[in-house]
Amino acid sequence: MKNNRIDMKLSLLLASFLVVLILACQGGSAIKHEQYVAEGFTLFQTHCANCHQRDGKGLENLYPALSTDYLKDKNQVICWTKNGVHQPMTVNGKSYNRAMPANPGLKELEIAEIMTYVYATWGKETEITTVETVKAALEKCPPK
Amino acid sequence: MNKLIIVLALFSLWSCSGSSERLPILGERDTVKKMVDGKEIVDTVYHTIPDFKFVNQEGDTVSAQNFNDKIYVADFFFTTCPTICPVMKKQMKKVYEKFKGENEVAILSHTIDPDHDTPAVLKEYAKDLGVSGTQWMFVTGNREKIYEIGEKQYLVVAGADSTAPGGYIHSGAFVLVDKQKRVRGMYNGTDEAGTQRLIADIERLRKEYKDEKQ
Numbered sequence: 106m107k108n109n110r111i112d113m114k115l116s117l118l119l120a121s122f123l124v125v126l127i128l129a130c131q132g133g134s135a136i137k138h139e140q141y142v143a144e145g146f147t148l149f150q151t152h153c154a155n156c157h158q159r160d161g162k163g164l165e166n167l168y169p170a171l172s173t174d175y176l177k178d179k180n181q182v183i184c185w186t187k188n189g190v191h192q193p194m195t196v197n198g199k200s201y202n203r204a205m206p207a208n209p210g211l212k213e214l215e216i217a218e219i220m221t222y223v224y225a226t227w228g229k230e231t232e233i234t235t236v237e238t239v240k241a242a243l244e245k246c247p248p249k
Numbered sequence: 250m251n252k253l254i255i256v257l258a259l260f261s262l263w264s265c266s267g268s269s270e271r272l273p274i275l276g277e278r279d280t281v282k283k284m285v286d287g288k289e290i291v292d293t294v295y296h297t298i299p300d301f302k303f304v305n306q307e308g309d310t311v312s313a314q315n316f317n318d319k320i321y322v323a324d325f326f327f328t329t330c331p332t333i334c335p336v337m338k339k340q341m342k343k344v345y346e347k348f349k350g351e352n353e354v355a356i357l358s359h360t361i362d363p364d365h366d367t368p369a370v371l372k373e374y375a376k377d378l379g380v381s382g383t384q385w386m387f388v389t390g391n392r393e394k395i396y397e398i399g400e401k402q403y404l405v406v407a408g409a410d411s412t413a414p415g416g417y418i419h420s421g422a423f424v425l426v427d428k429q430k431r432v433r434g435m436y437n438g439t440d441e442a443g444t445q446r447l448i449a450d451i452e453r454l455r456k457e458y459k460d461e462k463q
Binding site for chain 2: 156166
């Protein structure tokens, strides 16, 4: 009987510990997402918004909008961000033929933050784009 | 004494409100003495934009005469600019849309990268920006002449700088020029407040000319 009570107490304690742990972890990933979005926002304003505009809508037929069509292949968008685009592309049925400059100075973490911001804002994603994802994508980019 | 102060205060208020209806005339000014009806009078000579010769997006030569009797907005950019130009062009597009078809208002955008920005490149840029006709002129020409007119006449910075992204440095200003080719305002072309102030000032300037006619 006594042992049973100790067991119960112990399992309660364990259960509550687990709950706290799960909550903390969830909180942790949500906070990390927010951090990435905040950092990504700042980087986006510096490196992307001049052409794609702060609202991501692009500018007429000069620069494409960051629509779901533009964002459909994240690995490709990661390559574009780092290496630029040097051939015409079609977005939402409109063709764009102005080169996009490369951003060779952007680090993998910065690209991950930009992707997280962009995909949170215009792709409705709630998970971060990890540095590992960026690294893997960059390794497979087509040669410049 | 008290009355005098009140009168002076009222007078200064009146004079302020009077002057705020007209836009200031910017740039260096000179005075010249001349004889009118046997009397010597002092006249003010304002800074004006001298004649120029550039080529627009249609391949036509453009000079100051093309802007006779027009209020116009001048700026400097280049088509491959990754920094402030796209922002400026988005803002200038609002000015264009606002005064589209108004014969009295024109826009003059100078490229500071004439090697790349040929009339054909400028034409395609204009088309992609949604601009047709020549109310908004995109001009190219002699590099030195473009930099010179920017710095000395429109009072803005324009030039090559290998350390700047894209290779050129230039001001984000929109310059408002009146029908006498005098500079009447400078506006931050990279933000909404500057653009709205420019649109309001173009309206004010049009009203000045309308009032003068009556």
